[in-house]
Amino acid sequence: MDAVALLSQMPTPERVRALEDEMLKLPQVDLSTAHVVHAGMCVRTIFIPAGTALTGALTNIDNLCIVSGDISVTTDEGVKRLQGFNVIPAAAGFKRAGFAHADTWWSTVWKTEKTDILEIEDEMTSEAHLLQTRRTGISYEKPTLKLEEA
Numbered sequence: 833m834d835a836v837a838l839l840s841q842m843p844t845p846e847r848v849r850a851l852e853d854e855m856l857k858l859p860q861v862d863l864s865t866a867h868v869v870h871a872g873m874c875v876r877t878i879f880i881p882a883g884t885a886l887t888g889a890l891t892n893i894d895n896l897c898i899v900s901g902d903i904s905v906t907t908d909e910g911v912k913r914l915q916g917f918n919v920i921p922a923a924a925g926f927k928r929a930g931f932a933h934a935d936t937w938w939s940t941v942w943k944t945e946k947t948d949i950l951e952i953e954d955e956m957t958s959e960a961h962l963l964q965t966r967r968t969g970i971s972y973e974k975p976t977l978k979l980e981e982a
Contacts, residue, residue: 861886865965867949874952877939880932888928889957893942895922901936905929 863878899918946952953960
C-alpha cells in the first residue's frame with residue numbers, strides 16, 4: 833500500500849477516522865509523549881519512528897505545529913511532505929493523518945489556562961479517550977533528539 837497516495841484522498845476528519853479505525857486493529861507504536869506547560873501554553877511532543885503511519889486527534893483549539901524530521905501529513909492546505917524543520921499553523925476542527933519517512937519529532941503548541949495534563953487533553957480535543965496517554969500498556973518517556981556523531 834502506498835501510504836502517501838492514501839493520505840492524499842483523506843482530507844476530512846471523517847476519512848481520517850475511517851483510516852484510524854483500521855489502524856487501531858494493528859500493533860501500536862509507542863510515540864513517547866511528553867508535555868511542557870508554561871506561561872499559559874502547553875506543548876505536546878511526540879517522537880514518530882521512521883516507517884510509522886499515524887493519525888492525530890481532532891483539535892478544538894487553533895495551534896502551532898513544530899516539526900523536525902521527514903513526514904507526509906494532511907494539513908489545512910492538503911497533503912504536504914515536511915522535511916527538516918517546519919512550523920505550521922493548524923486550525924481547530926482538523927484531524928491529521930501522516931506517514932514518517934524518517935524519525936520525526938512533532939510538537940503541538942496551544943494556549944491554555946489549565947495546568948493538569950488530563951484537563952488540558954480534554955480541552956484540546958473531544959477525542960482525548962483515543963490519545964495514547966489515555967490507553968494502558970504503553971510507556972511514556974520524554975522524547976529526546978538523537979545527535980549523530982561527526
